[in-house]
Amino acid sequence: MIYLVRTLISGLSLGSIYALMALGYTMVYGVAKMLNFAHGDIIMVGAYSIIVAVSQAHLPPLAAVLISVAVCACLGVTVEFLAYRPLRQAPPLNVLITAIGVSYFLQNAALLVFGSEQKAFPSIVSFPSLSVGGVEIDGITLATLAVTAVIMASLTLFISKTRIGKAMRAVSEDKGAAELMGISVNRTITLTFAVGSALAAVASIFFGAAYVYVRPTTGAMPGIKAFTAAVFGGIGSIPGAMLGGIMLGIIEQFSKTYISTLWSDAIVFGVLVLILVVRPTGLLGRKLNEKV
Numbered sequence: 001m002i003y004l005v006r007t008l009i010s011g012l013s014l015g016s017i018y019a020l021m022a023l024g025y026t027m028v029y030g031v032a033k034m035l036n037f038a039h040g041d042i043i044m045v046g047a048y049s050i051i052v053a054v055s056q057a058h059l060p061p062l063a064a065v066l067i068s069v070a071v072c073a074c075l076g077v078t079v080e081f082l083a084y085r086p087l088r089q090a091p092p093l094n095v096l097i098t099a100i101g102v103s104y105f106l107q108n109a110a111l112l113v114f115g116s117e118q119k120a121f122p123s124i125v126s127f128p129s130l131s132v133g134g135v136e137i138d139g140i141t142l143a144t145l146a147v148t149a150v151i152m153a154s155l156t157l158f159i160s161k162t163r164i165g166k167a168m169r170a171v172s173e174d175k176g177a178a179e180l181m182g183i184s185v186n187r188t189i190t191l192t193f194a195v196g197s198a199l200a201a202v203a204s205i206f207f208g209a210a211y212v213y214v215r216p217t218t219g220a221m222p223g224i225k226a227f228t229a230a231v232f233g234g235i236g237s238i239p240g241a242m243l244g245g246i247m248l249g250i251i252e253q254f255s256k257t258y259i260s261t262l263w264s265d266a267i268v269f270g271v272l273v274l275i276l277v278v279r280p281t282g283l284l285g286r287k288l289n290e291k292v
Contacts, residue, residue, distance in 0.1 A: 002133075002134060002135055005135050005257075006135055007253055007257045008250065008253075008254075009135065009137055009138075009141065010224065010253045010256060010257075011249045011250035011251070011252070011253030012141060012145065012246065012249065012250065013138060013140070013141035013144065013249070014249035014250075014252060014253055014264055015224070015229075015245050015246035015247065015248055015249020015250055015252075015253075016141065016144040016148050016206075016245065016246065016249065017144060017203070017206055017207055017243045017249070018222070018225050018226050018229045018244075018245035018246075018248050018249050019110070019148045019152075019229060019241060019242040019243075019244070019245025019246055019249075020144065020147065020148045020151070020199070020202065020203040020207075020245070021039070021040070021043060021200070021203045021204060021222060021223070021226030021229070021245070022206075022226045022227070022229040022230040022233070022241035022244060023152060023155065023198065023199055023203075023238065023242065024039055024042075024196040024199035024200045024203065024226075024243045025039050025196070025226055025227055025230040025235070025240040025241065026233075026235055026236055026237065026238060026240070027155065027192060027195060027196040027199065027238070028192055028193060029173045029230070029235050029236055030168075030172055030235075030236035030238070031085070031168045031169075031171055031188065031189060031192040031236075032080075032171075032189045032192055032193070033157040033172070034093070034095055034099070035096060035099055035221075035227070036079075036084075036099055036193075036196070037096070037099035037100055037102075037103050037223065037227070038079060038099055038102040038103040038106055038223075039196070039197075039200055039223055039226065039227075040103070040219030040220055040221075040222055040223015040224065040226065041102075041103050041106035041107055041110075041145065041219045041220070041223065042075055042076060042106070042200040042201075042219070043200045043203050043204045043207060043218075043219045043222070043223065044106070044110060044204070044216065044217075044218045044219035045071065045072060045075055045106065045110065045204075045215065046068045046069075046072045046200055046201035046204030046205075047068075047121060047204040047207065047214045047218065047219075048110060048113075048114060048119075048214060049064075049067055049068040049071045049072070049204075050064045050065065050067075050068045050121070050124065050204065050205065050208065050264075051119050051120075051121060051122060051174040051200070051208075051214060051287050053067045053068070053151075053205040054122040054124060055119075055120075055122055061122075061124035061125070064122075064124060065124070065201070065205060068204060068205070069198045069201040069202070071201070072197040072198055072200050072201035072204075073194040073195075073197050073198045073201070074194075075185055076193040076194055076196060076197025076198075076200070077190055077193055077194050077198060077229070078195040079102055079193070079197075080189065080190055081100075081190070083098050083101075083102050084098065084099075084193075085186070085189075087274075088147060093267070103223075105219070105220075107217055107220065108216070110216035111216040114216065116215070116216065118214060118215040119213065119214050119215070120213060120214075121209065121211070121212055121213065121214050122208075122211065123133075123209070124205065124209075125140070125164065125205060125206075126139070126141065126210055127139025127140060127142065127143045130142060135240075140206065140209050140210060141252070143206070144206045144210075147202070147206070148242055148245075149242070151157070151199065151202070151255075152238055152241070152242045154237060155238050156238050156239065159238070162188060164188075164191065167183045167188050168188055168191075168192060168220050168257050169218045170183055171183060171185050171188045171189065171237055172236075175220060180248065180273075183256030207222065220254040223249075225248065225252075226245070228244075228248060228269065228272055229241065229244040229245035229247075229248045230244060230245075231276070231282055232244035232247060232248055232272055232275060232283065233243070233245070233247075233282050233283050233284055233285075234282030234283055234285025235282060235285060236282055237282070237284040237285050239284055240282055240283060240284035240285060243271045243283060243284060244282065244283065247283075248268060251267065251268055251271055252264050252265075252267075252268050255267040255268065257272045273281065
């Protein structure tokens with residue numbers, strides 16, 4: 001029983017990281033209707049920013065985190081302006097190919113700047129572990145879950161209650177109608193990319209703390225898993241991103257523990273396919289009727 005609980009806690013730890021990443025994914029897709037496959041690589045850039053700020057510039061952790069958030073937000077805005085904005089009216093396939101191209105560009109740029117060797121992520125966050133019934137829960141797991149829940153709640157309130165959030169919802173529903181109402185579509189989408197990329201910087205803190213080492217390809221597979229989590233929960237749904245991430249982490253961890261490490265990814269994606277067959281919009285996604 002204790003072994004089962006430990007596996008569940010490990011799944012929650014992994015899932016909370018996926019959920020934190022998926023929030024940025026779903027934020028961008030929910031407004032811009034674009035799949036930013038470079039999101040995982042922006043997380044990698046955020047992790048490298050912290051490494052440079054702490055290990056080389058010897059800045060305090062808080063300053064390093066703020067720098068990482070600023071770097072990722074600026075990178076997200078730049079990517080949106082240079083790569084995605086010209087393709088806003090293009091077919092979805094063009095956008096998809098461009099997103100993959102941006103992802104590879106960021107990976108190779110990091111390879112040129114930082115080299116191929118993995119770098120140790122500095123210990124900038126430390127939380128005491130909690131022991132319950134003979135089972136020890138790592139402090140990072142609790143912190144990641146708490147931060148993810150707070151960000152999810154904050155984003156939900158931001159989208160539903162603030163003027164900017166309402167503008168984002170209007171752009172998401174109908175860009176043409178939003179523009180007629182005086183909403184700047186370009187500025188709203190740019191702000192969305194900035195927020196989504198800033199969330200990637202936050203995710204990089206806990207990702208680095210959990211995985212310890214960073215390399216140029218660090219964000220590739222976790223980025224795909226985060227996208228899977230967003231689709232699993234219902235892409236475009238902020239609570240769905242968290243639910244999808246948590247469930248994905250639990251399924252993956254149980255697959256590794258009780259079936260096979262080699263089969264864990266196949267099982268995760270297999271479950272995703274089954275969910276989408278039964279519920280194409282994901283667990284918490286909603287179907288929008290297109291206007292004709």
